């Protein structure tokens with residue numbers, strides 16, 4: 001159980017992050033939601049977590065491209081709840097384009113959100129974890145932290161980067177009972193995946209059905225999407241005592257994709 005613990009999940013107003021926040025709340029953790037979206041929908045997700053799981057839930061709107069806002073968010077959470085015990089770096093965006101046409105501002109944005117934000121949350125939250133002698137840092141990486149696909153240069157670079165950042169940090173924090181791991185899903189059916197279908201159709205000259213079957217599920221031998229609840233269940237497991245010796249690992253949940 002995670003009661004009396006606090007979990008901060010970046011990019012948790014939607015998709016995988018929201019499922020992880022809800023699953024940690026179900027274990028008794030107070031949770032902090034972060035991300036963008038419709039204010040009323042975010043408030044209803046936040047209030048829903050409180051009423052459904054009997055925990056406290058806070059919303060922090062920090063922009064993961066802004067190091068100052070990230071540091072302020074961690075300080076506010078520590079002020080409100082006393083600690084950040086579980087840090088899930090999950091915020092992420094995708095952009096699909098040939099590398100020579102890739103807009104530089106999209107490159108910078110993807111590196112900032114998908115990689116650098118984790119450095120900034122960690123450097124803010126780690127001193128408290130070290131002081132308390134317990135912590136769990138879980139980074140939502142991707143199959144693209146292990147293998148590549150064409151037209152996703154920034155995303156693949158950022159995800160390989162976060163895999164390396166996780167390993168280095170895991171070694172540093174091993175003596176402090178703080179574990180750092182990546183969860184690397186294959187294709188999970190979320191708004192992020194749905195939104196990249198039109199661009200992939202354009203970049204590869206395919207229909208929507210061809211993108212789903214021949215591009216996305218082609219890579220995944222099970223021919224099924226991963227669910228957000230499956231990813232969340234692995235995040236919950238990484239917070240247990242049974243997982244205390246799992247650190248510096250990059251755990252795939254990709255229907256066999258990266259075994260090929």
Ligand code: NAD
Nearest residue numbers: 011012013014015016035036063064092142187188190192
């Ligand atoms: P999603 O679009 O449903 O959720 C992304 C979340 O990040 C949202 O809450 C969004 O508001 C937030 N976000 C975006 N920009 C932000 C910013 N600047 N500051 C703060 N929050 C911001 O996508 P998802 O599929 O749930 O993706 C979550 C993570 O999982 C990402 O890191 C993604 O790369 C990774 N992932 C997804 C898949 C997949 O197939 N869906 C596969 C592997 C890895």
